[in-house]
Amino acid sequence: MANRGGFSSKLGFIMAAAGSAVGLGNIWGFPYEVGQGGGAAFVVIYLLFCFILCFPVMVTEIAIGRKSQKNAVGAFDYLGFKKWNIVGKMGILCGVLILSFYNVIAGWAFGYIFEMAVGNFDIANHFSEFIVDVFKVGAYGFVFMATTAYVVSKGISGGIEKAAKLLMPTLLFLIVSLVIYSLTLENAMAGVKFYLVPDFSELNGKVIYNAMGQAFFSLSLGMGALITYGSYVGKNDNIVSSAALITLTDVGIALIAGLMIFPLIGYMTEGAMTDVGRGPALIFVTLPQIFGTIGGTLGAVVGTTFFILLCFAALTSTVSLLEVPVSYIVDEKNIKRSKAVWLVAGLIYLIGIPSLLGNGYSEFFSNFITYVGAESATDFLSFVGHVANDTLLPLGGCLIAFFAGHVWKKANLDEELAQGAPGYKGSFIQKYLNFAVSYLSPIVLGTLFVLTVLGTFFGINLI
Ligand code: TRP
Numbered sequence: 138m139a140n141r142g143g144f145s146s147k148l149g150f151i152m153a154a155a156g157s158a159v160g161l162g163n164i165w166g167f168p169y170e171v172g173q174g175g176g177a178a179f180v181v182i183y184l185l186f187c188f189i190l191c192f193p194v195m196v197t198e199i200a201i202g203r204k205s206q207k208n209a210v211g212a213f214d215y216l217g218f219k220k221w222n223i224v225g226k227m228g229i230l231c232g233v234l235i236l237s238f239y240n241v242i243a244g245w246a247f248g249y250i251f252e253m254a255v256g257n258f259d260i261a262n263h264f265s266e267f268i269v270d271v272f273k274v275g276a277y278g279f280v281f282m283a284t285t286a287y288v289v290s291k292g293i294s295g296g297i298e299k300a301a302k303l304l305m306p307t308l309l310f311l312i313v314s315l316v317i318y319s320l321t322l323e324n325a326m327a328g329v330k331f332y333l334v335p336d337f338s339e340l341n342g343k344v345i346y347n348a349m350g351q352a353f354f355s356l357s358l359g360m361g362a363l364i365t366y367g368s369y370v371g372k373n374d375n376i377v378s379s380a381a382l383i384t385l386t387d388v389g390i391a392l393i394a395g396l397m398i399f400p401l402i403g404y405m406t407e408g409a410m411t412d413v414g415r416g417p418a419l420i421f422v423t424l425p426q427i428f429g430t431i432g433g434t435l436g437a438v439v440g441t442t443f444f445i446l447l448c449f450a451a452l453t454s455t456v457s458l459l460e461v462p463v464s465y466i467v468d469e470k471n472i473k474r475s476k477a478v479w480l481v482a483g484l485i486y487l488i489g490i491p492s493l494l495g496n497g498y499s500e501f502f503s504n505f506i507t508y509v510g511a512e513s514a515t516d517f518l519s520f521v522g523h524v525a526n527d528t529l530l531p532l533g534g535c536l537i538a539f540f541a542g543h544v545w546k547k548a549n550l551d552e553e554l555a556q557g558a559p560g561y562k563g564s565f566i567q568k569y570l571n572f573a574v575s576y577l578s579p580i581v582l583g584t585l586f587v588l589t590v591l592g593t594f595f596g597i598n599l600i
Pocket of ligand 1: 159356357362454
């Protein structure tokens with residue numbers, strides 16, 4: 138078998154996995170979910186889910202990967218449960234779907250770098266025209282996908298790890314600079330208050346459901362991305378402490394992203410915080426308006442910096458999404474990495490075209506499907522998001538945890554986690570992980586899956 142390569146160090150792995158986790162989900166998704174979910178109460182629930190529910194699944198994925206040294210499908214075969222490799226296959230499908238639309242959005246963010254650089258803040262009023270210009274945004278997406286493919290083609294230590302080691306510290310520097318700047322603005326504190334002082338009367342089933350999905354997606358769980366990355370981890374590295382650092386980084390960056398965005402909104406709304414609940418438009422409409430209010434060269438610099446930051450975050454995530462199918466093909470089909478990468482990336486770009494066209498350009502893809510009981514149609518990009526993020530990911534996570542707890546068995550999981558972690562056995566964390574992996578995570582994630590299927594696709598809203 139060809140040499141699969143691997144991360145050069147524990148730190149390299151942590152950076153790459155944190156890079157996978159930190160993405161559009163943190164800097165775009167998290168703040169708008171907070172805005173829609175009533176602010177700090179959402180944040181509290183989100184944090185609980187990350188540590189109590191998601192962290193155990195992360196540990197499990199990495200352990201399965203490292204034990205087997207295989208891709209998301211081959212890992213189940215290696216452990217002796219060939220039937221279960223359907224979970225890995227579902228994960229690969231899911232990765233392909235997510236990357237297909239994620240790249241479209243990353244392309245928008247990439248295009249916005251240039252709009253901000255020339256001071257075109259008026260784009261805030263023309264976002265819907267911007268995304269209808271499919272040849273232009275399609276080209277931006279093409280460049281983004283090609284960059285992703287280039288990184289993955291260079292392999293694990295020479296590509297994925299190297300890119301993460303460059304992009305992640307830069308990202309941290311940029312985001313902290315923007316936080317400091319936005320905190321100096323007038324009415325910044327109104328934003329901070331909205332963001333950090335919880336009002337639990339805002340909580341309801343829907344907010345909790347969203348917080349759960351957001352946490353799971355943000356940590357890149359449920360589709361074997363971390364099985365794949367785990368397969369490149371050294372046998373002497375401590376999985377539990379690595380996973381803790383990855384979770385902390387992801388949560389930390391999401392929290393910092395809120396600290397960057399809400400003061401800006403406080404500034405623009407003169408403390409009224411009226412414009413926070415706008416959902417996805419937050420980044421592409423509200424923020425450019427704010428950069429326009431700052432105005433001039435400073436506005437352009439802040440705006441450009443923000444979208445560069447967003448693209449860096451997205452790139453380390455698209456890289457991880459592409460690596461999942463690539464690793465499968467390299468391991469199982471014996472195709473050379475360089476060839477597999479360009480093939481898969483090209484294919485995923487094509488699969489993404491309906492998501493590109495469905496934002497006003499093509500009537501058919503813009504009103505692609507009307508769910509049972511829904512009043513209006515859903516566009517293709519959102520549809521794929523509902524299938525992949527909201528349905529397949531929680532199902533995958535539920536099955537992966539159940540598999541580790543009851544099929545592969547806890548003792549084997551423990552054995553793998555104890556490697557490189559003296560003192561793990563018998564610890565409180567071991568007992569907690571065993572409980573969560575066997576019962577808590579599968580039950581909660583299974584519930585999330587059922588709620589999505591019933592609520593989104595069949596109009597039966599239990600929450
Ligand atoms: N976590 C990334 C984000 O927040 C997206 C992502 C990358 C992802 N790889 C994944 C999500 C694997 C789920 C599974 O933007």
